[in-house]
Each structure stands twice: as C-alpha cells, then as structure tokens.
Amino acid sequence: MNDLSTRLHAFDIATRLEPVGDGRYVGATSPTYWNMAGPFGGITAALMLRAVLDHPQRRGRPAALTVNFCGAVAEGEFEIAVRLVRDGRSTQHWQVEMTQGERGVATTASVVTGAARETWSHEAQAAPVVPPPAEVASMDLTGRTGWTRAYDMRFVEGQPAWVGRLPQIRPARSVAWVRDAPERPLDYVSLAALSDSFFIKILQVRGDLPPVATVSLSTYFLADEAEVAAQGSRHLLGVCDARAFRHGFNDQSGELWSADGQLLAVTSQVVWWKE
C-alpha cells in the first residue's frame, strides 16, 4: 500500500480502476470487502458501475444497474470491459463484463444512465417510522466476515441471530440503519454496494447459512446527484424482505432511504442456495 492509499477510504481503494484503453479497466480484489469464498457482491456491483461512470462517453447519472454473478471471482487482478450498446437522447445503455484471464467471465452487468431532469414527482410510499440511528445499537460484527465489518449496521428489526437452524421460522423483513465504516460521503458507487449489504434472507428466517450466492441483482437509482450528495455520510435506512424460498432459490427486495426519509434506490435480487 503506497502513501496515497493510506489516506484513501478502503472503499475507494477497493473500487479503484485503472483505464487501459478502449473501454477496458484493470482492478484488484480487496481484503476489506472479502466474503466467504470471494469478494462481497456489493463491491463487485460497485466496480461494474464505477467502470461505466469512468467511461469518457458516459453522460447523465445511473438509473438502473443489473449485475449477474456468473462465477466466483478469485483473489487478485481482474479486467472490466465496458461497451456502449445504445446512445439515446434521454438514456444510454451499457454492457459490462468482468473477466479474470483464463478463468473466463466472472460477472456481467447492464447499466442504464439517464440525463438529469426536473419533472413532476410523487412519493407513493413513505419511509418506515423508526428510532434515529443514535438510539439504535450497532450490531457487534466481531469475528464476522470481512465485508460486514466495512459497514456500521444498526438493526431496528430482523437482525440475524447466527445460532444455527432455528426451532421456528422467523419473519423475512429487516429494517436497519447502515453506513460505511469508517464513514464516507455517499455516492452512486457506494449506493450500489449498499444495495447488496442486506444479510442473506435464509440466515434470518431459518437461522443457518447453507452454501449460498446471489445470482442476479438489480438496483434502480431514484435519486439525482444532488439528493445523493445531500445524504453525506449519515446512515441510510435499509428495508428488506423476501416472499418465497423454493427449488433452491429465493427472491429478495430492498429499499434504501436517505436520513431525511427520501427513497434513494430500490433493489431486488434472486439468491441461489444449496438445500
């Protein structure tokens, strides 16, 4: 780690990409955001988005991000290739592919960016009413997997117990304040990572953690640049739920609310598990 690195936030080190020309970027996995058998999915999502945002032809802010986790990302270097599929007046459509040499494609993503616009607006739903972060205890993450310790999580509802298979199924809904640890001002790239920061739902409802992996993750960004910046480094309120666990897959849907009660992003994913 060089002098510059020691002054950078671990998130910025983990999502640093070096352009090598022609829409291609090189990066490396980070120990801070390591999960059990590979990098935290959220950091991979953040990298796929970062590559598009760094592209010289990119206009506007992200509106949609879908990440497909095709195979395990190995520790070390990777390359991300970005392709502008369609350049429209109001939206740009991007395809992104992460590869690791002979290991082939580890991750694919699609990103839609949209021009900044002021329009009619309407909030059809409001943030849940919960105690402020200062009144909720931080979850003790001692001994937990790397990436979880890169976040401060304060559960209002649905904190997993990590006690193994429970005698009774618990509800799937969770509500928690969350922010980077150490704190860092929010941007779209960290919002993309946060959209995968909800704990695996099977752990919450069943109590144990089988072999499990997110297969596909989609995040829609409803906030514009100013609204993202207004959040600063305060806690976001993450709300997450699941509807069905069947045939080795479950759905998961989440919301990320600003400290001021504004919906910044919504996210959904499908999760694979072994048994």
Added chain:
Amino acid sequence: MNDLSTRLHAFDIATRLEPVGDGRYVGATSPTYWNMAGPFGGITAALMLRAVLDHPQRRGRPAALTVNFCGAVAEGEFEIAVRLVRDGRSTQHWQVEMTQGERGVATTASVVTGAARETWSHEAQAAPVVPPPAEVASMDLTGRTGWTRAYDMRFVEGQPAWVGRLPQIRPARSVAWVRDAPERPLDYVSLAALSDSFFIKILQVRGDLPPVATVSLSTYFLADEAEVAAQGSRHLLGVCDARAFRHGFNDQSGELWSADGQLLAVTSQVVWWKE
C-alpha cells in the same frame, strides 16, 4: 397466414423464432402485441427468453430474466443472438441481443437458468385474499392498444380510469386477475410476457399517459416446470405497486400468483417518462 398459423395461438405466432445457426434466431413483430410506438415490452421479454430456451445447450428452467429496452423495435423482422456466457453446474448465464439490421441493438437481455431441484421451501408471504375471477368483471378494452386486448384483465383494485389528469393522485397499488385472451396454458415464455402486463403506474396514479417507456425489467421465476404447468390456462393474480416517481423515472414491482395462491414469479422495472 398459412394453415398452421390459423391453428396456433397468437402468442405462439408472435414468439415464433427460426434458428439460423450459431445461436442466432430470426423473428418478426406481431400486430396482435403491438403497443403505441412499438411492440408490447412483454412480448419482447418473451422473445428474449424463448431464444435462450430454444438454444441446444440450454439446461434447466429459467430463474432470472432481465430485459433492457435500449431503443424502439420497428415493425418487421429482427434477429436475436444468444451467447452462453458461463456454464456452471447449478446455473447457466446467458446474454441475448435483439438487432434490426442497420438500426442497431434494440434490446439486450440476461437470462439465468437453473437446474431443477427439490429443496427446503418456505412461503414468507401469502397471496392477497380476493374474490375469484368468476366474480370479478373483465375490463372493457374496446378501443385500447393492441396488446391489452390479448389479455383478459379483471381488476379487484387499481384499474386505470383513462380520463386524463386526475384532480387527486390515486394509490399506485393494483390487484387484478389476468390471463391470455383467448386462453392459453401457461409456460415460462408467457409468464415472462405477463410480468410486463401491468399498466404503466403513472396512468393509474396521475390519470394521464405521458410519453413513457420501460427502461429495464427483471423477472425472477420461483416456480418449477410442474408448478407452471399446473396453472393451466386459469387466471393468475397480478399484484403491482410503485414507490417513487422522480426525475422522470419511477420504480414498479409486481407479483404473479397462481390460481392456487402460489407465487410463480416476481418482477420489477424502472420506467422512464417525459414530464
């Protein structure tokens, strides 16, 4: 239309693909599923999925489908190219691209297929309790856009009024029985189309219909082959909601429940509109 076509359901004609080798397929747009300025997004989603399911290397059933609507699809022929990105033991990852000659890429999609498996299962949420389809009136679709008349829709809640801008904002939630018209036994391809059969939410909440287009649509299939087949041609219960309309975009999330109250698929999309 030849003799064979007259005996086929319009949906099967609209989603018919001719393999031209090397993972490429040729098809044509259908007047039955035409929308205002191009094909109904659901029929495009169905075509992208059909191309993967028709691919000789495909194993397992669909688990996830994301469709990015990059640009308008013109009336006439199109080509769909399918690429197997990663062939894993439990999942296959596919990339799909629809092009129309010099017009370039109209649509991209990613599909994840998963091996058929029996596992632990848990329904964290139940279908809403509503009157059966026989007790709910079909929506009068006389004079409406082509594709809507290819469905029988029976609204329990949230039917759009088509009366122009309303004096007061209405709730975004809708609950409706829906099936193909004429009826047709459900399969994954028609389930993909149904996942985009919810009316544009801005029409429901605001009353008018600005220039509007789905940007990205993701559907997760929770049902296995047997559960899809068990539905037959009965009505599905479609539940749909939206959370925020801001900066020319809104989110939308939906559920498709079987006639027996089983969650067959969940879907989410981000919608672009002009003002």
